[in-house]
Amino acid sequence: MLKSSAFIEINTEHLKHNVQILSSLLPSKCKLMAVVKANAYGHGDAIISHQLHKLGIDTFAVANLAEGIHLRESGITGDILILGYTLPKEASTLAHYALTQTIIDSSYAKELNSYQIPLKVHIKLDTGMHRLGESYHHFDNIKDFFQLPNLQITGTFSHLCMADSPFAEDVAFTQRQISHFLETTHWMTKNHYNPGKIHIQGSYGILNYPDIPCDYARPGIALYGAFSCGNDRLHSKINLKPVLSLKARIASIRQICAGETVGYGRAYHATNPTTIATVTLGYADGLPRNFSNEENYVLVHGKMAPIIGRICMDQFMIDITGIDEVHTGDIITIIGSDGTQRILAESIADHCGTITNELLCRLGERPDRVILASA
Ligand SMILES: *Cc1c(COP(=O)(O)O)cnc(C)c1O
Numbered sequence: 376m377l378k379s380s381a382f383i384e385i386n387t388e389h390l391k392h393n394v395q396i397l398s399s400l401l402p403s404k405c406k407l408m409a410v411v412k413a414n415a416y417g418h419g420d421a422i423i424s425h426q427l428h429k430l431g432i433d434t435f436a437v438a439n440l441a442e443g444i445h446l447r448e449s450g451i452t453g454d455i456l457i458l459g460y461t462l463p464k465e466a467s468t469l470a471h472y473a474l475t476q477t478i479i480d481s482s483y484a485k486e487l488n489s490y491q492i493p494l495k496v497h498i499k500l501d502t503g504m505h506r507l508g509e510s511y512h513h514f515d516n517i518k519d520f521f522q523l524p525n526l527q528i529t530g531t532f533s534h535l536c537m538a539d540s541p542f543a544e545d546v547a548f549t550q551r552q553i554s555h556f557l558e559t560t561h562w563m564t565k566n567h568y569n570p571g572k573i574h575i576q577g578s579y580g581i582l583n584y585p586d587i588p589c590d591y592a593r594p595g596i597a598l599y600g601a602f603s604c605g606n607d608r609l610h611s612k613i614n615l616k617p618v619l620s621l622k623a624r625i626a627s628i629r630q631i632c633a634g635e636t637v638g639y640g641r642a643y644h645a646t647n648p649t650t651i652a653t654v655t656l657g658y659a660d661g662l663p664r665n666f667s668n669e670e671n672y673v674l675v676h677g678k679m680a681p682i683i684g685r686i687c688m689d690q691f692m693i694d695i696t697g698i699d700e701v702h703t704g705d706i707i708t709i710i711g712s713d714g715t716q717r718i719l720a721e722s723i724a725d726h727c728g729t730i731t732n733e734l735l736c737r738l739g740e741r742p743d744r745v746i747l748a749s750a
Contacts, residue, residue, distance in 0.1 A: 504533075582597065599618045637684040678716070
């Protein structure tokens with residue numbers, strides 16, 4: 376049963392294409408750890424993780440404990456790394472669900488160890504982002520992690536904060552982050568502190584610094600076939616294919632006269648007789664309210680229909696004047712292709728002054744997630 380009249384279509388062929396293209400950029404021993412946090416960037420974490428499992432991926436990353444539990448309860452069996460903070464007193468929950476926890480600094484490691492529950496952990500090293508992680512040059516603290524009897528260290532990682540930038544200064548910063556990371560993991564190995572699996576690249580790390588000798592790379596946004604912004608797609612040689620389409624239906628069609636207005640605040644004024652339609656999706660579903668603008672459009676029967684008036688919580692209105700044979704119940708495309716036209720998530724994100732990462736992960740729970748039968 377479809378519970379909603381709006382839906383998100385998942386194109387598994389495109390997911391497969393993105394997995395293959397990202398894997399092909401990396402050294403052969405480097406595997407993908409799929410980042411499926413925030414409901415797999417709005418795509419549906421259970422659906423996406425199961426599809427990725429079929430494609431041979433068995434390692435996943437989430438942001439927090441709840442997301443890890445959700446994956447386990449959805450039947451995901453591989454390794455699941457929690458990238459963020461988990462309350463140390465939840466150690467038994469981590470163990471119960473066989474989740475791997477990130478050691479976010481040295482006091483956290485001691486506290487987590489103190490619960491006397493054997494846990495798998497990855498050490499996070501701070502190489503310059505200054506968000507989470509033990510400083511890469513605090514060798515004494517790093518050494519101490521290996522003395523904590525309840526923590527089994529199965530990996531060591533860091534995160535790049537400028538990997539998307541082409542500017543020389545930013546490239547130099549990123550290269551310093553990478554060297555710091557590799558130097559510390561080498562130091563660990565040399566001194567018999569086994570770092571386990573090492574990883575540092577997210578999507579832009581893979582795209583711009585593919586040759587780092589790591590065991591894993593952690594793509595999020597690229598896996599879903601999106602660049603963070605439209606400009607990056609324009610300048611990339613890599614053809615990522617969007618996994619997600621966002622669709623809704625026409626709820627009602629009416630004619631308005633010249634001089635009449637549409638929606639809250641009477642924001643749209645018709646200058647001509649206009650045929651308008653109301654669509655079953657709104658900002659509660661994640662379409663930003665500041666996407667309200669007549670320059671923005673959706674696709675109806677392969678044609679561009681401008682958004683008119685303000686986007687409401689559950690609905691918005693479009694101008695379908697001149698588009699033939701439109702009926703209530705018809706499907707409209709907000710993100711995705713219809714006929715020869717395509718609307719990319721990048722274009723909506725660019726218009727709304729954000730990045731696709733935010734746009735996609737804010738898509739709400741209401742739309743059904745459906746798998747597009749492969750062509
Ligand atoms: C979110 C996240 C990623 C994935 O980032 P993308 O830019 O979407 O590929 C990788 N690593 C960490 C630590 C993250 O928080």
